[in-house]
Every structure is written in C-alpha cells, then in structure tokens.
Amino acid sequence: MADEEIxxxxxxxxxxxxxxxxxxxxxxxxxxxxxxADGSAMVEIGNTRVIASVxxxxxxxxxxxxxxxxxxxxxxxxxxxxxVDDRMSPGPNRRAQEIELVAKNALKPAxxxxxxxxxGIDISMEVVESDGGTRVTGITAASLALADAGIPMKGMVSAxxxxxxxxxxxLDVNGKEDKKGNADIPIATINRTDDDTESTQDDRVxxxxxxxxxxxxxxxxxxxxxxxxxxxxxxxxxxxxLQKYNVSxxxxx
Amino acid sequence: MKLxxxxxxxxxxxxxxxxGRNLEEYRDIEIETDYINETSNGSAMVSIGDTxxxxxxxxxxxxxxxxxxxxxxxxxxxxxxPMADRDFESGPPREPGVELxxxxxxxxxxxxxxxxxxxxxxxxxxxxxxFIDVHVLNNDGNLIDCSSLAAMAALKSGxxxxxxxxxxxxxxxxxxxxxxxxxxxxxxxVCKINGEMVFDTTREEQEAQExxxxxxxxxxxxxxxxxxxxxNSFTSDEISQAMNKVKDKTQEFRSLIDKSVE
Numbered sequence: 001m002a003d004e005e006i007x008x009x010x011x012x013x014x015x016x017x018x019x020x021x022x023x024x025x026x027x028x029x030x031x032x033x034x035x036x037a038d039g040s041a042m043v044e045i046g047n048t049r050v051i052a053s054v055x056x057x058x059x060x061x062x063x064x065x066x067x068x069x070x071x072x073x074x075x076x077x078x079x080x081x082x083x084v085d086d087r088m089s090p091g092p093n094r095r096a097q098e099i100e101l102v103a104k105n106a107l108k109p110a111x112x113x114x115x116x117x118x119x120g121i122d123i124s125m126e127v128v129e130s131d132g133g134t135r136v137t138g139i140t141a142a143s144l145a146l147a148d149a150g151i152p153m154k155g156m157v158s159a160x161x162x163x164x165x166x167x168x169x170x171l172d173v174n175g176k177e178d179k180k181g182n183a184d185i186p187i188a189t190i191n192r193t194d195d196d197t198e199s200t201q202d203d204r205v206x207x208x209x210x211x212x213x214x215x216x217x218x219x220x221x222x223x224x225x226x227x228x229x230x231x232x233x234x235x236x237x238x239x240x241x242l243q244k245y246n247v248s249x250x251x252x253x
Numbered sequence: 254m255k256l257x258x259x260x261x262x263x264x265x266x267x268x269x270x271x272x273g274r275n276l277e278e279y280r281d282i283e284i285e286t287d288y289i290n291e292t293s294n295g296s297a298m299v300s301i302g303d304t305x306x307x308x309x310x311x312x313x314x315x316x317x318x319x320x321x322x323x324x325x326x327x328x329x330x331x332x333x334x335p336m337a338d339r340d341f342e343s344g345p346p347r348e349p350g351v352e353l354x355x356x357x358x359x360x361x362x363x364x365x366x367x368x369x370x371x372x373x374x375x376x377x378x379x380x381x382x383x384f385i386d387v388h389v390l391n392n393d394g395n396l397i398d399c400s401s402l403a404a405m406a407a408l409k410s411g412x413x414x415x416x417x418x419x420x421x422x423x424x425x426x427x428x429x430x431x432x433x434x435x436x437x438x439x440x441x442x443v444c445k446i447n448g449e450m451v452f453d454t455t456r457e458e459q460e461a462q463e464x465x466x467x468x469x470x471x472x473x474x475x476x477x478x479x480x481x482x483x484x485n486s487f488t489s490d491e492i493s494q495a496m497n498k499v500k501d502k503t504q505e506f507r508s509l510i511d512k513s514v515e
Contacts, residue, residue, distance in 0.1 A: 034305070034336060034337075034390060034391045035303040035391050035393060036303075036336075036337060036338055036339065036391050036392060036393065037336055037391075040336070047290050047291050047292075049289075051336065051390065052336075053335075053336035055339055058339075076335060076343050078332075078334070078343075080307070080309060080332070080386065080388050081309065081311060081330065081384065081386040082289060082292060082293035082296065082309025082310065082311050082384075082386050082388075083289075083292055083293075083309075084292050085291075085292055085425055086313070087311035087313055087384050087386075090330060090332055090346075090386075091345065092343070122335065124334065124335050124336040126334055126336060126388070126390070128288075128289065128307060128309075128388070129289045129290060129291065129292050129293075130292065131291065131292075
C-alpha cells in the first residue's frame with residue numbers, strides 16, 4: 001500500500017477531490033443546534049463533521065480544581081464509533097487526550113477567563129464523521145459554541161490545516177491527503193473585525209502541530225496558507241453568529 | 254423556568270400537560286436517515302421534541318462464537334455524550350447508558366429482526382458483526398424510544414459491504430446489499446405520573462414520574478422485549494393496558510420509518 005502511486009494533481013492542477021491547492025472544502029456552519037447546552041455549534045467541512053457544546057460558566061466541582069483568579073476549562077474530544085471506516089472502540093485514548101490539551105490551549109488566549117474566578121467552563125467536541133481535519137474543525141466549532149453561549153471573547157478562534165502533497169503546499173488536507181501526503185500542519189488563529197481596520201487577524205497562532213518531512217521554507221508556506229484558510233473560516237463564523245442573532249452585516253461582504 | 258413537580262403531578266390527574274399535549278401524545282418526531290455520508294454503513298438522526306439521538310451502523314468481519322459457528326453477531330452500545338445533558342459525564346458507560354443500550358438491543362435481538370445466519374460468510378471462520386452505536390446528543394427525556402426508533406431507521410437504511418475473499422477485507426467503497434430485516438421492532442414507553450399513564454415524558458416530567466414501562470413490539474404485534482424502570486410499580490391491569498396502547502404507537506412509528514427511507 002505504501003508504494004501505491006497517487007496522482008495528487010490532474011493536468012489542470014486540481015486535487016484528488018477537485019479542489020485547487022489553496023481551496024477549502026465546502027463548509028457549513030450552524031449555531032444553537034442543541035437545546036440543553038448553553039452554547040452549541042455544528043461545523044461541516046467536506047465530509048468532516050463536528051458538533052461542539054459549551055456548558056458554563058458554572059460551579060466547578062471538586063473544589064480543588066478551582067482557580068481563585070480565573071475560570072477553568074474542561075475539554076472533551078470524542079470520535080463517535082461510526083465516524084471512521086473501521087469502527088472506533090468507544091472510550092478515551094492518548095490521541096484524544098492530546099487533542100483535548102492542544103485544543104484547550106488554542107482557545108484559551110481568546111477567552112476572558114479572569115472574569116469568572118472559581119468557575120468552570122465545559123467544552124465538548126463530538127466528531128460524528130471524519131475525513132481529515134477533525135481537531136481544527138472541532139476548534140472552529142468550539143469557538144462558535146463559546147460565542148453562542150455568550151462567553152466574553154477577545155476574538156474568534158478559527159483553525160485550519162495545510163499540508164504538502166507531491167511537494168506542493170495545499171490548504172485543508174482531506175483524509176486521503178493527510179494519510180498519504182508528506183505533511184500536515186494544523187494551526188489556529190485569533191480573529192476579530194475592528195470597525196476601523198480591514199485586517200481580521202492578529203499575528204497570534206495559538207495551535208501549531210506538524211508531522212511529516214518538510215524544509216523550513218515549506219513549513220513557512222504552509223503556515224501562511226493555513227492562516228488564509230483561517231481567515232476565510234472566520235468570516236463564515238462571523239456570518240453564522242450574526243445570522244443567528246439577526247444582525248445585518250452591512251456592506252462588509 | 255423550572256416546572257414544579259407538584260404541578261406536573263396535579264395536571265396529570267386532570268389529563269393535561271404543561272406543553273399542551275394530552276397524556277398519550279408524543280412530541281414532533283423527525284427522522285433523517287443517511288445522516289452520515291461516508292464512514293458508516295447506515296445512520297439516522299432522530300429527534301422527539303428536543304431529544305436528539307444519532308445512531309450509526311458499522312459493519313466488521315470477525316470470527317463467530319465457537320458455539321454458534323454459523324451466526325453473525327450484533328453489538329449495541331450507547332454513549333450518553335456530556336453535551337446532551339449537564340448531568341452526563343465523560344467516562345465508561347454507567348447504569349443509564351448500559352440499560353439504554355441493552356433495551357434497544359433486546360428488541361432487535363429477540364424479534365430476530367436481523368437473521369444472524371444471513372450474516373455468515375464462512376462457517377466457523379468469518380461472520381459479519383453489526384455494530385449499532387447509539388449517540389445521545391440532546392436529552393429532553395424519553396431516550397429509550399428515541400434511540401430504538403433511530404436504531405431501526407439506521408438499520409433499515411443500512412447496507413452490508415461485500416467481503417473480498419482475495420484481499421481478506423471488506424470492500425467498503427460500495428454498497429453491496431441491504432441489511433435484511435425480517436421484522437421491525439420499536440419501543441414505546443409508558444410512564445406513570447401520579448397514577449396516570451403518560452407517554453413520551455420530557456426531562457422535567459421524568460423527575461415527577463414514579464415508574465416507566467418500555468414495551469418493544471414487532472410489526473406482527475408480537476411483544477418482543479420489555480423493561481420496567483423506576484422505583485414504583487405497575488398493576489397487571491396497567492401492564493396489559495400499556496401493551497395495547499404501545500401496539501398502536503409503534504405502528505405509527507414504523508410508518509414514520511418507512512417514510513424516512515423512501
């Protein structure tokens with residue numbers, strides 16, 4: 001299998017699923033999809049689909065987990081058994097634990113946790129279908145769910161991966177490109193729109209992971225590409241939230 | 254707005270409920286089959302009111318049990334995801350999750366809805382295993398009926414992938430044939446609130462209910478599984494009343510499933 005030659009690009013430079021190198025898969029977002037949670041969102045990117053929920057800020061027990069000067073985040077990342085081709089046994093695993101950690105770190109800088117001393121905020125990401133990019137899709141969904149829950153934020157966190165296949169950097173790697181390509185770099189950025197500036201992104205990358213085999217230049221290219229993807233996702237996140245609350249976006253788009 | 258349990262109990266005697274339903278009325282039921290595009294072998298998202306359950310079917314090939322070399326297997330598992338309810342926690346399934354999975358499983362297993370011998374690929378060597386994974390996404394009561402409905406809809410829309418002898422693995426890219434169902438068992442659950450028989454209780458009503466009785470009935474009207482829950486009791490009269498009422502309800506559910514797979 002490892003030696004199988006894959007035509008990563010056709011003559012017109014289109015990828016295995018017909019996209020251009022710098023193109024995201026078709027993306028759908030929705031907020032307020034669950035009733036019990038304080039905030040919730042569903043994000044679908046291609047065939048990857050994640051539902052995220054937020055409970056809180058709320059009492060945190062046991063007490064020794066509390067922090068006297070800020071709220072504590074509890075993060076859950078879970079893949080449904082039917083979210084992958086070969087059924088996944090339920091229950092935690094090391095991969096999920098690591099993703100919980102890096103996702104928490106990706107979101108934290110955007111949250112005003114000091115406003116809720118001793119409280120807890122529970123964030124949960126359920127992957128219901130997976131085709132590459134579940135952690136970044138989860139972070140994008142969790143950020144929407146946090147906004148939907150009304151948690152004060154300094155910006156929206158948007159996350160996206162870029163990778164390299166056949167020595168060419170590509171945006172938003174799908175499952176096949178992820179498994180058989182040269183590299184995969186998921187990143188998250190904090191985005192906001194100020195009334196008087198055009199820019200939506202500050203220069204903070206809050207998630208960065210990489211596995212593969214790349215030159216430093218290629219890594220730079222991927223990070224730039226992924227940041228552009230994040231910016232696109234941010235615009236859609238913003239639209240989704242505005243629509244939910246029936247706010248017109250004016251002439252921005 | 255927290256409803257008063259005493260209020261709920263009082264109203265039950267008067268035959269009315271806080272959301273305007275009569276005692277035997279279900280909330281709106283929606284069934285969406287093929288919710289998962291690629292990775293599952295059948296799926297259904299079902300909501301009853303605000304209760305939301307996603308069931309995905311996965312097919313695998315395993316060795317049969319030594320005492321039943323020509324029978325495939327069914328495995329039912331339920332996950333009460335923490336997003337569904339403030340009181341659900343991460344971790345291995347506890348009593349409510351285990352009971353939910355077992356009640357859903359029992360109706361399907363005992364009615365022989367899936368002919369296990371049809372799942373045999375090579376006697377004693379290879380059989381299909383059908384995994385029914387129940388994923389509760391939002392809990393507003395009546396998880397058992399919602400899950401059993403979702404499981405049946407997912408199976409009915411599901412398919413088996415072909416086993417490739419040469420490769421020794423499943424050919425997952427193509428639908429090979431439908432999962433054959435000999436009958437369609439679904440459950441309806443009767444709850445007792447202040448002595449009254451009430452169907453489809455919400456999360457708040459559940460806190461006021463004394464007991465519940467789940468009955469699984471197949472399409473010939475045969476009772477195939479039952480489960481009593483809660484700390485109070487049912488009289489034998491109430492049990493036979495419950496079964497007759499459930500029979501009509503489950504008939505309605507089956508026509509909803511039929512519509513969803515058309």
